[in-house]
């Protein structure tokens with residue numbers, strides 16, 4: 461109980477005390493720097509929370525969690541078709557911090573900050589500095605939603621919206637809940653997976669009391685990301701009345717495997733989370749080495765359909781720049 465109370469207070473220090481140096485990461489994992497060719501990028505630095513490092517296997521350079529965060533020299537390669545703004549988002553924000561691409565919902569990039577830097581991230585080149593909502597345009601954003609009565613859902617995203625303090629987050633919830641047209645507030649966040657203590661009691665209470673339906677879409681790619689502490693935190697969120705969904709990205713050498721995908725769905729379900737999307741990689745510059753041929757993805761998906769109950773199979777999708785929804789992958793193309 462005492463331990464529990466202490467860690468509950470601690471998410472902000474966990475967020476500020478992430479591992480940011482490859483030397484330290486290798487020391488923690490018992491790996492020898494001299495054995496590996498390591499790349500240190502300037503733009504998108506190494507960042508990983510200690511709670512996530514603790515889920516990695518000691519001494520394994522191929523650990524699937526390590527591979528998601530360890531910079532690779534391949535990031536510096538220029539590969540045809542891999543660009544800095546693969547979704548063409550630069551032209552779709554009528555107000556700084558607000559993306560309106562889909563009919564009934566808007567997405568707010570509340571912060572550029574994340575607890576973890578995922579090397580495949582499609583927003584790694586996104587110019588957050590010039591595209592964050594300031595306190596003045598909180599009012600502009602609210603006005604924009606009010607002027608578009610078809611919008612009934614607001615997605616809090618980023619970066620990671622749960623890297624905001626509860627105080628700042630609650631101010632957004634207050635402002636949004638005051639709009640009668642909104643039925644649903646959604647959070648897109650990786651924090652419950654990488655720092656489970658982020659789901660602290662004040663946050664869960666506040667979300668539980670919202671007049672809107674609360675959906676939390678977490679981001680978990682591999683069953684090893686779900687340890688007991690993670691399951692416990694997610695189940696607490698479920699008990700607070702939050703609908704929990706997962707989106708994953710299909711990543712070469714990390715989760716492009718039938719058993720891993722199947723275990724991921726089962727571990728999520730055990731934690732109260734339903735699989736939602738399995739995304740093909742967005743073709744962002746620096747991430748080509750994670751890409752999987754669409755044909756292989758479809759093969760894997762057929763295996764998944766055969767192995768799991770329907771409710772544990774995520775939708776296989778990709779994003780295309782000018783489509784107002786995530787596009788389902790054609791499963792019959794070359795059958």
Ligand SMILES: *Cc1c(COP(=O)(O)O)cnc(C)c1O
Nearest residue numbers: 559560561562565566567615786
């Ligand atoms: C992914 C996304 C959404 C949400 O899409 P859903 O299919 O409802 O999950 C909304 N807006 C933007 C800009 C997105 O990229």
Ligand code: SF4
Nearest residue numbers: 574577578581619650
């Ligand atoms: S948590 Fe999400 S937004 Fe942040 S680096 Fe990872 S994939 Fe990108």
